[in-house]
Amino acid sequence: MIEWGQGESPGRLTLRTPAKVNLGLRLVGQRADGYHLIESVFVPIDLYDEIELAWHAGPDAIQFSLEFAADCELPLGLSDVTAGPDNLVVRAAEAFRETSGQAGTLEIRLRKRIPAGAGLGGGSSDAGAVLAGLARLAGTDSPDSDALAAMALQLGADVPYFLAPEPAFVSGIGEQIEPIDSLPSFALVIANPGISVATAEVYRVADLLRDSLTEPEAGSTMRAISRLRGGVADQAPVLADLLVNDLEPAATRLCPPIGRLLGRLKEAGALSVVMSGSGGTVFGVFPDREAAEMAAKVLRVNVNTKEVQVSGGIMPHEAFIRVTRTLSDFQV
Numbered sequence: 001m002i003e004w005g006q007g008e009s010p011g012r013l014t015l016r017t018p019a020k021v022n023l024g025l026r027l028v029g030q031r032a033d034g035y036h037l038i039e040s041v042f043v044p045i046d047l048y049d050e051i052e053l054a055w056h057a058g059p060d061a062i063q064f065s066l067e068f069a070a071d072c073e074l075p076l077g078l079s080d081v082t083a084g085p086d087n088l089v090v091r092a093a094e095a096f097r098e099t100s101g102q103a104g105t106l107e108i109r110l111r112k113r114i115p116a117g118a119g120l121g122g123g124s125s126d127a128g129a130v131l132a133g134l135a136r137l138a139g140t141d142s143p144d145s146d147a148l149a150a151m152a153l154q155l156g157a158d159v160p161y162f163l164a165p166e167p168a169f170v171s172g173i174g175e176q177i178e179p180i181d182s183l184p185s186f187a188l189v190i191a192n193p194g195i196s197v198a199t200a201e202v203y204r205v206a207d208l209l210r211d212s213l214t215e216p217e218a219g220s221t222m223r224a225i226s227r228l229r230g231g232v233a234d235q236a237p238v239l240a241d242l243l244v245n246d247l248e249p250a251a252t253r254l255c256p257p258i259g260r261l262l263g264r265l266k267e268a269g270a271l272s273v274v275m276s277g278s279g280g281t282v283f284g285v286f287p288d289r290e291a292a293e294m295a296a297k298v299l300r301v302n303v304n305t306k307e308v309q310v311s312g313g314i315m316p317h318e319a320f321i322r323v324t325r326t327l328s329d330f331q332v
Contacts, residue, residue, distance in 0.1 A: 011137050012054040017129040018044035018165055018327065019120040021188070021276040021283055026216040027206065027246040028171075035157070035173045036203060039221055041180065041242070042121075042158075043326045044165040045188065049126055050111040051089070053133045058105035062093050069113045088155060092127040095151045096134045099143050106134075115320065117196030119277030121162065127155050128162025149175070167326070169222060182229045183326075187292040189265060190276070190283040191299060191321045193257035199278040205250035216244075239272035239285055251279035258282060264302060268295035292323045 022040045029037035050069070064087065085091075089110055097106070108130065114122030131152055135142040143151070152159040157174035167183040170176065224242035232238055252259035258280050265273045269291060270284025286292040299321050 012052070013133045013136060015051045015053070015129045015133050016048040017051055017114075017122075017125040017162070019047040019114045019122055019125060020044050020161070020165065021120065021190070021281075021326070022245065022274075024221060024242045024274065025245045025247060025277065026221070027210070028216060031173070037172060038170070038174065039216065040170050041167065041221060041225060042161050042165075042170050043167045043183070045120075045190070045324045045326055047114055047120070047190075047322070047324055049114050049122060049129075051126060051129055051133065052107075052109040052111075053130070053137065054107040055102070055104055055134075055137050056107075060097075060103055061105050062090060062097070063105065063107045064090050064093075065109045067109070067111050069111050088123045088127040088159075089130050092130040092151070092155055092159075093134065095154065096131055096143075099147060099151060100134075100138060102134075102138060115192070115196075115281075117198075118192055118281040119275065119279050120190075120281055121158050121277065124156050124158035125162045125165065128152055128159045128165070131159075132163050169225070180225060180229075183225065184228060184231075186326045187286045187289045188283045188324050188326065189268070189270070189286065189292050189296050189299065189321065190281055190324055191261055191265065192281045193255075193261050194320075195255050195257065195280045197251055197255055197258075197279045201254060202247050202250050202278040205253060206247050209249050209253075235285075236271045243272045243274035243285070245275045247278050248275045251275055255280055264299055265295070268298050270295065289323070289325070296321050296323050 020042050023043055025038060025040040027036055028039050031037065066087070089108060093106055093108060096102070110126060112122070114120055114125065116122055131148055135148055142148070148163060149160050152163055153175050160175050161168060161170060161177055167180040169178040169180055171178075221242065224238050227238045228235065228242075248258075252262075252275075258275060262273045262275070262282050265282065265284035268284065270286055273282060273284045275282045284292075284295065286295060
């Protein structure tokens with residue numbers, strides 16, 4: 001247990017917490033408790049939230065503050081993020097304190113840039129960063145890596161990945177993580193037609209459509225990754241094999257503008273397009289940054305955000321279009 005003298009502080013950390021995209025997402029089964037088994041490739045991108053952590057002597061308390069970054073271009077769903085006790089960051093901090101027995105006052109400041117409810121893992125990234133950051137502050141008094149991973153999984157299926165975000169093959173319900181070395185960086189245009197789709201509803205509809213899904217061929221994801229790592233000259237057919245999201249038909253049925261935006265990305269010259277996670281963010285892979293910038297300009301002119309039709313489980317917000325890139329390695 002960390003001990004502090006009067007006025008002493010064990011340290012302060014400022015962390016960057018990246019969003020992620022899914023390079024494909026296949027449904028390969030379902031557990032008895034209802035959780036779906038997946039195969040996916042998670043890759044961090046250069047879009048971040050920021051978290052400041054400070055632990056010091058004082059009453060046992062968590063002081064949490066939330067703000068939206070001044071340069072935040074992505075308003076989607078941010079109004080749904082609150083600073084209350086249900087925020088995943090607060091729950092992560094409480095779980096760590098309970099498991100580790102650490103005393104004192106913990107201050108957390110979260111500066112949001114990643115939109116909520118967009119399939120980019122923003123909340124899970126923040127929670128994973130808090131657990132990893134508190135472990136760094138606790139030093140030798142921190143719970144071991146297995147206990148940390150168990151805490152993360154209790155918070156959400158994606159949270160274990162964000163304890164150390166890097167390109168990885170992810171399976172199970174999200175807790176089985178195999179890092180992928182030497183994956184090339186891709187220029188992306190990420191876009192959202194201005195909607196936040198309820199994950200549970202997407203999975204419910206996906207279950208109804210399951211008979212129409214193509215069964216993934218065993219090992220197909222890692223074979224595609226191996227070809228990309230090997231520097232294949234023509235990436236388009238390899239990406240087409242890899243970028244398959246079994247939740248996409250359900251999401252586009254719930255919200256047709258997702259499908260229309262996928263089409264617009266393809267028309268703008270993307271090598272391949274796919275929805276990230278459970279949506280509604282989609283992205284296109286482009287040959288280079290210049291091609292991605294040109295495509296983004298075309299999309300910003302042509303995408304009519306007012307055509308989004310609102311139905312059950314979908315919340316309208318301002319659309320966003322952003323050029324980004326995948327990160328082959330990530331440093332906080």
